[in-house]
Structures are given as structure tokens and as C-alpha cells.
Amino acid sequence: MTTAYLDSGMNKVLTSTQPPRQRKPDWIRVKAPVSKGYQNTRKLMRELGLNTVCEEAACPNIGECWTRKHATVMILGDVCTRACAFCNVKTGMPRAVDPLEPEHVAMAAAELGLEHIVVTSVDRDDLPDGGAGHFVKVIEALRRTTPATTIEILTPDFRGKMRAAVEAIVAAGPDVYNHNLETVPRLYPTIRPGARYYASLRLLEEVKAHDPAIFTKSGIMLGLGEERLEVHQVMDDMRSADVDFLTMGQYLQPTPKHASVIEFVTPAAFDAYGAIARAKGFLQVASSPLTRSSYHAGDDFRQMRAAREARLARGA
Numbered sequence: 001m002t003t004a005y006l007d008s009g010m011n012k013v014l015t016s017t018q019p020p021r022q023r024k025p026d027w028i029r030v031k032a033p034v035s036k037g038y039q040n041t042r043k044l045m046r047e048l049g050l051n052t053v054c055e056e057a058a059c060p061n062i063g064e065c066w067t068r069k070h071a072t073v074m075i076l077g078d079v080c081t082r083a084c085a086f087c088n089v090k091t092g093m094p095r096a097v098d099p100l101e102p103e104h105v106a107m108a109a110a111e112l113g114l115e116h117i118v119v120t121s122v123d124r125d126d127l128p129d130g131g132a133g134h135f136v137k138v139i140e141a142l143r144r145t146t147p148a149t150t151i152e153i154l155t156p157d158f159r160g161k162m163r164a165a166v167e168a169i170v171a172a173g174p175d176v177y178n179h180n181l182e183t184v185p186r187l188y189p190t191i192r193p194g195a196r197y198y199a200s201l202r203l204l205e206e207v208k209a210h211d212p213a214i215f216t217k218s219g220i221m222l223g224l225g226e227e228r229l230e231v232h233q234v235m236d237d238m239r240s241a242d243v244d245f246l247t248m249g250q251y252l253q254p255t256p257k258h259a260s261v262i263e264f265v266t267p268a269a270f271d272a273y274g275a276i277a278r279a280k281g282f283l284q285v286a287s288s289p290l291t292r293s294s295y296h297a298g299d300d301f302r303q304m305r306a307a308r309e310a311r312l313a314r315g316a
């Protein structure tokens with residue numbers, strides 16, 4: 001079958017196979033993780049039996065983040081019920097939920113002395129509540145054990161049970177609710193086939209409907225073949241849903257079986273997207289090749305909170 005793709009000069013190329021694997025540009029290369037801080041964070045996660053998206057998603061920032069004791073915990077197991085074309089997490093039939101996991105997450109936050117924690121999960125379409133109740137237990141355990149830690153959750157779309165799931169999680173009182181749109185709607189059938197773009201947007205709206213004071217956050221990956229105007233449209237859609245914080249980062253192909261990188265977006269292009277997003281009214285924007293949902297999440301949260309306070313003061 002003939003397919004078309006854009007090369008790095010944005011020229012359309014016809015091919016009978018997948019686009020060739022592109023060499024990573026210099027701006028995407030990172031140092032191998034070797035520091036003592038990295039080893040300590042790794043040891044703690046192993047001891048507590050916790051999974052992290054940092055490892056499961058083969059995140060390029062793991063050396064930097066774990067050295068600074070920033071790890072994004074992935075709850076509800078390490079097997080996902082979806083099979084997205086961009087994601088490195090295992091797919092299949094998940095195991096039973098670990099009832100000790102909420103306490104272990106709280107112990108990790110305490111041991112690492114975290115001011116801000118990001119908690120995400122695999123999709124659990126097999127569970128009656130999609131795993132929402134387990135998110136609530138994790139938030140409650142964190143509030144008990146480390147009440148000063150601000151909590152950011154990054155949830156799946158809870159397909160078919162979104163309303164009840166969002167209501168329960170928002171009632172538990174996380175500081176930031178993140179749900180990623182991942183890519184532009186045109187690419188959903190190939191990149192995120194188990195999800196629906198407008199259902200994810202509705203989830204973000206629903207969060208704000210339950211608690212207008214909560215911070216909402218969403219992100220997309222660039223380099224999957226999206227067009228510039230499609231990215232602008234996603235920004236407008238997010239602003240319509242009153243999303244506060246937009247993250248944009250370069251998609252990296254975890255293995256040759258995953259979706260190909262169509263383009264390595266330059267740092268200058270990321271800066272330009274970031275400027276447009278700020279002009280569209282997001283409180284906070286992170287846009288760079290190595291940006292990930294949870295990259296520098298604590299610092300960004302503090303900046304976002306300050307930006308909201310400043311905006312409210314201007315309006316008062």
C-alpha cells in the first residue's frame with residue numbers, strides 16, 4: 001500500500017512502506033541516567049513495588065527527573081487495556097488492583113520529601129469504575145501522610161463511565177487534574193484508536209464544571225504528522241474547555257512497532273507554538289522538544305498558581 005509522509009523539510013514523500021526511522025537531532029539527545037539520586041529513586045520505587053511512567057514510557061528525562069527525586073507514579077498496575085500507537089506500556093489483561101498501592105504511593109512521597117506529586121495510571125476498562133475509586137484512595141492516602149504535598153493526577157478517559165469517575169476524583173480534591181488529548185482529532189483513528197477526541201474534551205469540561213477552582217491541564221505530542229492549523233485548533237478547543245495549562249513535546253517512537261516519527265519539530269517551532277498558546281490565554285504553557293506532561297510539574301504548578309492569583313488581582 002502506498003502511504004504519504006512529510007520529511008523533515010515538510011516535503012510530501014510517497015512510499016510503499018512505513019516512513020524510514022529518522023535519526024534523532026542533537027536537541028533531543030539526553031545523557032544516560034547514572035547519578036546517585038537516580039539510583040536512590042529507583043531503589044525506593046522497587047522497594048515499594050511502585051510502577052512509574054518514567055520507566056514504562058521510556059521517558060528521555062528520567063536521568064534529570066529522578067536525580068531531582070521527581071518520579072511520576074503509575075498506579076493500577078503496569079498492563080493497559082488499550083493499545084495506543086504511541087505508547088510503550090504493555091497491553092493485555094491486567095492483574096488485580098494492589099490494595100496497598102495508595103499507602104505505598106504516600107510512603108514514596110514522604111520518603112522523597114515531595115512538594116508536588118504526579119500520579120497517573122494505565123487504562124482499566126475492565127474495572128466497573130475504570131479505576132476512579134483507586135485514584136480517590138491514593139489522593140486520600142497522600143492527604144493523610146503528606147498534607148503539604150500538592151497533588152496532580154493524570155487520568156485516562158474513563159470511557160463509558162466518565163461522569164461518575166470525574167465526580168468522585170474531583171471530590172477527593174487534587175490540585176491539578178490532567179488529561180491529555182495527545183494529538184489532533186484527525187490522527188485519533190491511527191494514534192489513539194480506543195479513544196474519542198471530543199469525549200476527552202468533554203472530560204476536561206466536566207472537571208471544571210464540578211470545581212471551577214481546580215487547575216486543569218492537557219497536552220499533545222508533536223511530530224506525528226499534525227498540521228500547524230490543526231494544532232491551533234486543538235489549543236482553541238482546550239481554551240473552550242477552560243484548560244489552564246498546555247504541554248507540548250516531541251513524540252519519540254519507543255520501538256519500531258510504534259507509530260513513526262513524521263517530523264522532529266525544531267526548538268524554534270516549539271517556541272512559536274508556545275507564544276501562540278500564551279496569546280490564546282492559557283495560564284501556563286510548556287512547549288519544548290523534551291516537554292512531557294509531568295516534566296518540571298512542581299515548578300510549573302507554582303507558576304500557574306501565581307499566574308492565576310495575578311490575573312485575579314488585575315480583575316479585582
Ligand code: SF4
Nearest residue numbers: 054059062065294295
Ligand atoms: S518527564 Fe515525567 S515521565 Fe519523564 S522522567 Fe520526568 S517525571 Fe518521569
